[in-house]
Amino acid sequence: MVLGTLAVIVGYPFAIYLIVQLCIIIYDHVIVPHFIEPFPLSRWSSSSSPWAIVTGGGSGVGRGFAEQLARRGFNIILLGRSRISMSECQESIRSRSPNVDVVMEEIDFSRPVHEWAQRVEAIISNKDISILVNNVGINTEIPVVYSEHDLAHVQDMIQVNCLAASAMTKIVLPLMKQNGKGGIIFLSSCTGEFASPMMAVYSGTKAYIRRFGEALSEEVKSSHIDVLVLHPYYVLSKMSGFRKPSLLVCTPTVFATCALRYLGRKVVVQPYFPHLCLDVLFSLVPLGLSLRFQLNRMKTVAVRLMRRKNREREASLGSGSSAEIEFQRGSSHSSTDIDCEDDDKKALLSPPALITQ
Ligand SMILES: NC(=O)c1ccc[n+]([C@@H]2O[C@H](COP(=O)([O-])OP(=O)(O)OC[C@H]3O[C@@H](n4cnc5c(N)ncnc54)[C@H](OP(=O)(O)O)[C@@H]3O)[C@@H](O)[C@H]2O)c1
Structure with a gap:
């Protein structure tokens, strides 16, 4: 009798709590990204000619954002390395x-900030900067253990992945504050949420972006500036290496479309629903186990990528082309001759490919 009453007192509220949570999840992660329209432009701009900046906007995820923002009426400033x-x-x-x-400016974000900041300031002057997409990012082409990671590339990664976003934000914030509105989007990564061995530096830089964006969101809230931090798994791009979309690998267009619907509605979000399912799955796994799993997975990925590189290299040599795929190590462009077809260990101990993406 007592147990029955207790079950009713605890059980019903708990069931209601679960149902409410489920409704919130369905609304946040199914309804918003697929059925709710983004806020109108007026939320981020009061002028008739708003501008959005996309760093690394020439390809991949950045291009997805540039195209989707343009569709919504923003003029676009592309900042990137490749004209x-x-x-x-x-x-x-x-x-x-x-x-x-659409205007563009060639900027190498791996260079010190003082070498490019003034050019950015010049290009944005007299423009109503409403949205900044801090997208530019690099990773090693092949996962690599930290002891083998070239220090010059470590520096480039921190510069491009952390400093570029911090400096760009610093440059546009005064303009947005003056306008009393704006939106800033940060590209973190699932590796910023769940540490990834053999991507230690990338993982660390993405965790920085995650926390930086989250902290900033509260500071700028009173100026009506929306901050959105995204931490996707796989999106089709040069960096991810995926060439075809699948359930877990979305296109940049799908990703940007889903993500833009969250700007102003959420701060940290996983915009693509199948990626959210992966988040839930990984959060249930104990840390030690997930790190070990990830290390083993990365070893396999590294070997596969190294083999692919070798096959491409052999094919290009076989076709009589003089072009040789080089494994870059830091600034020295020495080509290496790695035959790892049947030797996984050798592949892992070989110099990593450090071509920035
Ligand atoms: N794709 C994914 O699965 C995935 C997953 C999680 C997070 N992300 C994040 O999403 C962002 C975009 O990734 P992505 O996959 O689209 O990468 P991507 O295909 O390699 O594109 C990156 C863009 O940034 C440019 N870029 C690279 N280094 C630069 C530099 N030093 N200075 C100026 N521009 C530079 C590239 O220009 P070039 O054309 O000259 O190379 C390219 O346009 C990154 O921050 C990444 O960490 C991506």
Whole structure:
């Protein structure tokens, strides 16, 4: 009798709590990204000609954001390293959204901030900067144990993944504060949530972005500036190496479309639903186990990527092409001759490919 009453007193509220939580999850992660329209432009801009900046916007995830923001009426500033990919992106935006303006500036974010900050300030002056997408990021082409990681590349990664986003935010914040509105998007990664062996530096830089964005969101709330931190798993791109979409690998267009619906609604979010399922799964696994699993997985990935590189290299040599795929190590461009077809260990101990992406 007593137990029955207790079960009713505890059980019903608990069941109601679970149902409410489930409704919140369904609303947040199924309804919002797929059915709710993003806020109108007026949330982030009061002018008739708002601008959005996308760093590393020429390809991959950045291009997805640039195209989707242009579709919504933002003029676009592309900041990136490769003029060719930015020109392609510019053409694609102009053909789909003829009414928006697209400008671009070649900037190498691995260079010290003082070498490019003034050029950014010049390009944004007299423009109503409403959105900043801190997208630019690099990783090692092949996962590598930290003891083998080239120090010059470690520095580049911290510079590009952390400092570029921090400096860009510092540059645009005064303008947004002056306007009393704006939006800033940060690209963290699942490895910023769950540490990834053989990607220690990348993982660390993405954890920085995650915490930086989260902390900033509260500081700028009173100025009506929305901050959104995204931490995806796989999106089709040069960096991820995936060439075809699948359930767990979305296209940059799908990713950016889902993500933009959260700007102003959430601060830290996993915008693509299948990635959220992975988050839930990984959060249930004890840390020690997930680290061991991830290390073993990364070893396999490294060997597979190294083999793929070798096959591509052999193919290019076999076809009589003089072009040789080089494994770059820091600034020295020495080619290495790694035959790891049947020797996994050798592949892992070989010099890592450190081509920035
Ligand atoms: N794709 C994923 O699965 C995934 C998952 C989690 C997080 N992310 C994050 O999403 C962001 C975009 O990744 P992505 O997959 O789209 O990468 P990506 O395909 O390699 O594209 C990165 C873009 O940044 C540019 N870039 C690279 N280094 C630069 C530098 N030093 N200075 C200026 N521009 C530079 C690249 O230009 P070039 O054309 O010259 O190389 C390219 O346009 C990154 O922050 C990444 O960490 C991606």
